[in-house]
Amino acid sequence: MHDAPLIATLVSGIVLAFVFAALAHKLKLPPLAGYLMAGVVVGPFTPGYVADGHLAHQLAELGVVLLMFGVGLHFSLKDLLSVKNIAIPGALGQMAVATVLGMLLGWGLGWPFAQSFVFGLALSVASTVVLLRAMEERRLMETERGRIAIGWLIVEDLAMVLALVLLPAIGTALGGGEQGGTTLSFAAIAGTVALTIGKVVLFVALMLVVGKRLIPWILKVVAYTGSRELFRLAVLAIALGVAFGAAGLFGVSFELGAFFAGMMMGESKLAQRAAEETLPLRDAFAVLFFVSIGMLFNYHVVLTEPLVVLAALAIIVIGKSLAAFGIVLMSGRPLRTALTIATSLAQIGEFSFILIGVGVAQNLVSKEAQDVLLAAAILSILINPLLFKLLDRAKPWLDAREVRQHGDVVVPASIEPASEILVTSALSGHVVVAGYGRVGRLVGEALQEQGDAVLVLEEEKERVAMLRQQDIETIVGNAARDDVLEAANLAHARALVVTLPDAFESGEVVRVARLANPQLQIIARADSDACMEHLQQQGATLVVLAEPELARCMLEHLRAGESAPGLA
Template identity: 65%
Template sequence: MHDATPLIATIVGGLVLAFVFGAIAHRLRLPVLAGYLLAGVVAGPFTPGYVADAGIAQELADLGVILLMFGVGLHFSLKDLLAVKSISIPGAAGQMGVATGMGMVLGWALGWPLAQGFVFGLALSVASTVVLLRAMEERRLLDSDRGRIAVGWLIVEDLAMVLALVLLPAIGGFLGTGQGGPVPSMSELLTTVGLTIGKVVLFVAVMLVVGKRVIPWTLQAVSASGSRELFRLAVLAIALGVAFGAAHLFDVSFELGAFFAGMMMGESKLSQRAAEETLPLRDAFAVLFFVSIGMLFNPGIVVQHPWIVLAACLIIVVGKSLAAYAIVRAFGRPPKTALTIATSLAQIGEFSFILAGLGVSVGLLSAQARDVLLAAAIVSILINPLLFITLDRWVAKHDADAPDEHPIVKGHTVLVGFGRVGRRVFAELSALGAPILVIETDEDAVRELREGGEADVVIGNAAAGPVLAEANLAAARALIVAVPDPFEGGQVVRAARALRPDLPIIARAHSSDCMGHLSRLGASEVVYGEEELARRMVEVASPAPVATSHH
């Protein structure tokens, strides 16, 4: 038997441990992220037993972030980005400034050099892309106004980090704290800033002028070949190729390059298919991202410096969130939007680690400060899902208390999901004059439904008991689950069946396995898309029955 290479051992060990501890966390009704992080701690160098290759784990995690940002770009247009620039740019800048200032105050209180406090505070100011987008995707908020503001905020933070990572070595030398070498002058420092900004602007211009035409055309040409394998390969090649080229030709981060690649591919009519093709890889590498974070964690720092870790956590979870909330409210946005943005940003992640590592290498950050930063990151990532659960309950209660928001109807059909399939179902039911109540999380879809005035609408996750209670299932005629994700659909079916055992429940599936899964959870009827398509094609192709005369 061949010995496993570090790459294979890291992938296998990371995924197996993540599955084991993720399943345990799920069983204990804890966020699965907690299981993934604990898997990383077990595989890390600070605990006995198996130790994965930290360098390889980090590179695999970087792939996950690239694919994740590419997927976000697919659902994001330049118009969406420009629509939120008025709040995302000053909001992100203001929030980062407040968080950096708080980090510097903490550093001053601890007797750290000013430069160390600045780098430490800057690392506390930037949120994790993976954590934020996962939370948004779970709640289907990416296409909402709240989701667009959050993503725009992330892009601004990303650009700020690109500048910081380029300037940090120069700043270290300018302050005389770098690892030897000539000290740059102020003019050299300003030149470095100008070159960095110029490269970012040039990259964006190239993507808007060339990428906007070449990428959709390439995707269309490959799709015309009829090869699904080649199409999937083209999507991955474009995502990773543009990200790599952006980093090496323009000194732009992998994440920003992948985001723009996705945004340009979003101009193609095949963008939805491209998103579906990258989903499995994105999820797998996102898991490895959390495992890689856990590997960096040294539990000893919590025992050695508990108060410093606590102070850093308070800056991330409380200070940064309050700043974001105040800024969003100052721009006239409703409390729900402000709370969502504040909750989304109450954590730190990948850019913080990169910045901390670079800070240590150029002599601007001590190893102790780096370990405190990593501990605070772990704690904030573990707390963040709990904050979102609290937010979900607040939103559900707030919407339920709104006057005339959700009038109780009877004899209605409850439709969960207003996507492509849900819209068709809605149109058919409306044509029949049937009363409909729609459960949806996307704010734009809810706004569209309310403006049309053709249906009652409940905002929220249909798998939650309070949301289903608002839909008045006790008096409903039927429940149609039109969401595409079989796991999400299964949760809705199970919750509805528990509330009303005799309710007719119709769900959609993409495979025979999904059909069985939904049926076991309580669906009365499961519609399998490919099966229905095949049946209809046979009906059209079959000759009409010939009448025969009997003598």
């Protein structure tokens, strides 16, 4: 075990994460509770095997990089600019409120000013991993709420980049310095600020001018080779290479570099394929991120300083969220958006740990304050999914409220599209097509030519726009969601055609549809024998396996060619 610390850390983290996540699922708890517990078990504060914390942190950092790259793939520059008026003042205002609250807590405890300031600043920034996982689980990434949350994260990321660079200089200034006193230190701070901002601007400009053209071109060239392995390698090389280069050459965080790499790659028509190729790695390393957090948790601080931990937790979950809630409402956004953003930000994570760690290294923060922050962070991460569940339960009330407010009025641009309020289709005897990719489009066009009523379930915004231009009734959302399937009126449908490429999502669609209508004809696609068996077990009437059907068509054409006149 000790001869191979990297392998031991990976294996112990993933295996225990699986065991505890399965147990959490059995107890109706969020999976990340299991991931955190796995980290506590292999951490230095519990008996038994102790994983390498330094390696675990680096693996977790890789997970955040891949996650931000995936976000960038689906997040265009236009989306980023569309929310700048709320994301920039909102993030800075919320960070200022949380920092002041943290400083007041430190003042009440008798902490030095520097420690209180760093502690408060660490409380102000949300975890990228936690927020994005919550958004992805609820399919909010393409909504206005999702765009605001991502923009908010980017602003916080930039602020933290600046803070991490300036913290040593600030420590010198607060300490009086040894090279000319405080005046010299503030002059050095001003120079450092200018240099850091200049590097960030240079990096962004380089990505917009060069990366926007170079990265899609590289993908296109690699795709022409026909090698899936080479394409996957190219995607990872671009994501990690740009992230590492951004950090090394421009002083930008790995996460921000990866986000811009993904955003530039998103300009390519191959972006969806790139996202699919990196998804397994993103999920695996995101798990290791939570394991690494659990390893840092010293549970003794909860026993020795419970009131301090609760006070820090209250700043994160209540103070920070109320600040964000008020800012979003004042910007003219609807209540649903304000509640979503407030809930999303009611936790802290990776940047908080990095910042407080730098503070400890600079002798600005005590080890006790770091333990308090880590305890509050882990508790906030555990509470956050519960807050989202409460928000999910409020959905019917929020839907009814929006319908009452905007039912007979043109909804302003700041209000999210009406498609998010799912209304049950009035169609009867129709065919529901789940997924409108290449296969779904061919099926849908053929059904329309026959005069059948077609209802499509689709979440990709480009496909949704195309379907609406063709006046095809469309329900926007992931077909595996219960509310989307309910809106499809499966009880009165003639058939369901499932063309989704993901076997798990297809199985969920088939299972829910069969429960909704036991007599429904369900036809699904499969890419393997195991997938076909799974879909049949879930209740599919007919499962079409790609390879045998392709071979049959080829043979039919071959026989037709042999029997045609003039052909030997």
